[in-house]
Amino acid sequence: MVVASVDNLADERSKAQFDVGAMKIVWAGSKHVFDVTDRMARIVASDPEFRKDNRTTLGRKELFKNTLRKMAHVVKRANELRLTEEEASKLRFFVDEPGYLDLHWGMFVPAIKGQGTEEQQEKWLPLASRMEIIGCYAQTELGHGSNVQGLETTATFDPKTDEFIIHSPSLTSYKWWPGGLGKVSTHVVVYARLVSGGQEHGIYGFIVQLRSLDDHTPLPGIIIGDIGTKFGSGAYNTMDNGFVCFNRVRIPRNHMLMRFCQVTREGNVCLSDVPKQMVYGTMVYVRQTIVSDASWALSRAVCIAVRYSAIRRQFGSQDRGIETQVLDYKTQQSRLFPLLASAYAFRFVGEWLKWLYADVTERLQANDFSTLPEAHACTAGLKSLTTSVTADAIEECRKLCGGHGYLCSSGLPELFAVYVPACTYEGDNVVLLLQVARFLVKTVSRLAAGKKPVGTTTYMGNAEHLMQCKSSASSPEDWLKPSVVLEAFEARAFRLAVACARDISKFSTPEAGFAELSIDLVEAAIAHCEVIVVSRFIEKVQQDIPGDGVKEQLQILCFIYALHLIHKHSGEFLSTGCITPEQATLANEQLRTLYGQVRPNAVSLVDAFNYTDHYLGSALGRYDGNVYATLYAQALRDPLNDTVVPDGYEEFIRPVLKQTMRLSRL
Numbered sequence: 001m002v003v004a005s006v007d008n009l010a011d012e013r014s015k016a017q018f019d020v021g022a023m024k025i026v027w028a029g030s031k032h033v034f035d036v037t038d039r040m041a042r043i044v045a046s047d048p049e050f051r052k053d054n055r056t057t058l059g060r061k062e063l064f065k066n067t068l069r070k071m072a073h074v075v076k077r078a079n080e081l082r083l084t085e086e087e088a089s090k091l092r093f094f095v096d097e098p099g100y101l102d103l104h105w106g107m108f109v110p111a112i113k114g115q116g117t118e119e120q121q122e123k124w125l126p127l128a129s130r131m132e133i134i135g136c137y138a139q140t141e142l143g144h145g146s147n148v149q150g151l152e153t154t155a156t157f158d159p160k161t162d163e164f165i166i167h168s169p170s171l172t173s174y175k176w177w178p179g180g181l182g183k184v185s186t187h188v189v190v191y192a193r194l195v196s197g198g199q200e201h202g203i204y205g206f207i208v209q210l211r212s213l214d215d216h217t218p219l220p221g222i223i224i225g226d227i228g229t230k231f232g233s234g235a236y237n238t239m240d241n242g243f244v245c246f247n248r249v250r251i252p253r254n255h256m257l258m259r260f261c262q263v264t265r266e267g268n269v270c271l272s273d274v275p276k277q278m279v280y281g282t283m284v285y286v287r288q289t290i291v292s293d294a295s296w297a298l299s300r301a302v303c304i305a306v307r308y309s310a311i312r313r314q315f316g317s318q319d320r321g322i323e324t325q326v327l328d329y330k331t332q333q334s335r336l337f338p339l340l341a342s343a344y345a346f347r348f349v350g351e352w353l354k355w356l357y358a359d360v361t362e363r364l365q366a367n368d369f370s371t372l373p374e375a376h377a378c379t380a381g382l383k384s385l386t387t388s389v390t391a392d393a394i395e396e397c398r399k400l401c402g403g404h405g406y407l408c409s410s411g412l413p414e415l416f417a418v419y420v421p422a423c424t425y426e427g428d429n430v431v432l433l434l435q436v437a438r439f440l441v442k443t444v445s446r447l448a449a450g451k452k453p454v455g456t457t458t459y460m461g462n463a464e465h466l467m468q469c470k471s472s473a474s475s476p477e478d479w480l481k482p483s484v485v486l487e488a489f490e491a492r493a494f495r496l497a498v499a500c501a502r503d504i505s506k507f508s509t510p511e512a513g514f515a516e517l518s519i520d521l522v523e524a525a526i527a528h529c530e531v532i533v534v535s536r537f538i539e540k541v542q543q544d545i546p547g548d549g550v551k552e553q554l555q556i557l558c559f560i561y562a563l564h565l566i567h568k569h570s571g572e573f574l575s576t577g578c579i580t581p582e583q584a585t586l587a588n589e590q591l592r593t594l595y596g597q598v599r600p601n602a603v604s605l606v607d608a609f610n611y612t613d614h615y616l617g618s619a620l621g622r623y624d625g626n627v628y629a630t631l632y633a634q635a636l637r638d639p640l641n642d643t644v645v646p647d648g649y650e651e652f653i654r655p656v657l658k659q660t661m662r663l664s665r666l
């Protein structure tokens, strides 16, 4: 009987029809980013302090302490190696474990930068940068998360003492969920209702010290702790998501972040001339980083599933000869290759979103708020789309790996458990899509008033054509024409948005219509977000891309991405009349051909992600393909195999056996 051999992957690599080194640079974004990423990944992989293969077997306390040790080691190494911000953040990334550093650097510092006055930034940022204080971001409460305007915590100005009194008036007002809050942070940016002169003035951020800088005990008036064990083994349990109750805690007036709203010594509230949504700026920033990160999580799962599918063999042989690699099954390809294509699609849209975010930030600094609604809609919509697809894709990759995918040593269960809350944090994905829908409906009504759409909605300016056009695809090859593909996506998105706007107007109030039609609105929002991803991918593959065969591979992936969506949402493409059933069949035919073209390149396309075995953390996804020996070695290392006869034998197995023997003698 011939068994699968590690040579499978070498064979696969020899079939590549493109320059893998050049693709690595395209994936990274530039040679510079590739070099930094590669160096940081190797530093982490070679440092025993960053070992992570025992994570799923540790109890919560041990696991958490282990993370504290790793986070301290990150800070130590970053200082010793004099890493730049870019390098330190990559190093931290490859440690691959949620920890308080993320909230400190990813939310606390950005909140102060975005919402603090210059004076406040001068005071707090050096302390935070040197990590003399550790901060987190506390917005969500036990009773309110999505509805930020519904938060209950109050910050009441006391003109007698020139202080704010931070107070949690009810159990539902306890802050609940903030990462880093439960056990680590010394400070927090708390979001609370500003009350001055007996009046409420909206939600703002306030810096509050939580714990003593001498002995880490909570300061008076503060009840604080961890909210408890979360989903999955290891996974997000490395983080101390916490709760806090404030019992009339006093803070100096200048601890309110006052860039957009100032409270004077007398308690007068002065709003600056900027949209009130600027207070939500930290969320917009983080949503944008989440989109970039989605492609990492997705590509990691796909890398494991593709390599394992090349190693794994089932059926297809006569006389017990060599069996078929499961990667050769069309069904496996039809489940896996669209995910591979999505990883590349999300990588490129993530890069574009970074650009969009930088652009809006620059404009906001110059008091130009015109692109803020679009930036909000894009970050919210793409955060929702990419995290939902990625979470589902990780689970699909687990199934694609058959039984072994269910083992923790495959790396996939923990990856799913650690990733899936991304569909909820930084805005529940449905709630965020409804924000996109609101933006689309407004765009459509502006269009009716003769206003020209801009940015990602520019395509809607072609309204008449998009409402009437019929796809010209008459052969499978026609589905390889960017204009044909784009037209179908734009027409579907536009027609869905127009139908929503039209139907809403039939209700007594827009609010009633919006609520009743929210299912359709979510679908219209997804369709619009897919226009953005597809058009960015098409734009990318139309650029000059160096490296033999690289552009050709990306073109194949781009069309797989687009055509698999046409297949997935064929109901919408057909019901809106954008394509006919025959054209849907042609698109499917083309998709099948494209799968065949990716097949010989699949392993090399995941090699281009350049992941170390440490980062992948998977017996199934190893670079050398030595899957079975690794699975066996890891099984032997399981704590249950520490002894041959298990703990509990004398107490619980022997008596049962004895009882059975007695029964059989009767």
Ligand SMILES: CCCCCCCCCC/C=C\CCCCCCC/C=C/C(=O)SCCNC(=O)CCNC(=O)[C@H](O)C(C)(C)COP(=O)(O)OP(=O)(O)OC[C@H]1O[C@@H](n2cnc3c(N)ncnc32)[C@H](O)[C@@H]1OP(=O)(O)O
Residues within 6 Å of the ligand: 074, 075, 078, 088, 089, 092, 101, 102, 103, 105, 106, 107, 137, 139, 140, 145, 146, 147, 148, 149, 179, 277, 278, 280, 281, 283, 284, 286, 289, 372, 373, 376, 424, 425, 426, 427, 428, 431, 435, 438, 439
């Ligand atoms: C030395 C060592 C170095 C180591 C280095 C380490 C580096 C590590 C770096 C790590 C980097 C990043 C890591 C980050 C890790 C993150 C982990 C995740 C943690 C999770 C955190 C959280 O979850 S925080 C809480 C998030 N909460 C939410 O997202 C709540 C969601 N709800 C909302 O956003 C709003 O309530 C909602 C938008 C739903 C509704 O708002 P509301 O005011 O009620 O609004 P509407 O009436 O619907 O809208 C009014 C108008 O406002 C517009 N609008 C809404 N939001 C925004 C916005 N954000 N920006 C702009 N405009 C907005 C809306 O469209 C309406 O407009 P209109 O014109 O009136 O229609």
Ligand SMILES: Cc1cc2nc3c(=O)[nH]c(=O)nc-3n(C[C@H](O)[C@H](O)[C@H](O)COP(=O)(O)OP(=O)(O)OC[C@H]3O[C@@H](n4cnc5c(N)ncnc54)[C@H](O)[C@@H]3O)c2cc1C
Residues within 6 Å of the ligand: 103, 137, 138, 139, 140, 143, 144, 145, 146, 147, 176, 177, 178, 179, 236, 241, 421, 424, 425, 426, 427, 428, 429, 430, 431, 434
């Ligand atoms: C791992 C993790 C880390 C987190 N870290 C932080 C942190 O550091 N700081 C912080 O402040 N918060 C944090 N959060 C909280 C997070 O931001 C909230 O959980 C999130 O915003 C969702 O809010 P919610 O829990 O209130 O969900 P809910 O809004 O209660 O959602 C429940 C359900 O209701 C639906 N729903 C809600 N509103 C609507 C609507 N208008 N229309 C239709 N459907 C609706 C949702 O789609 C969902 O299905 C974290 C959460 C998690 C899971």
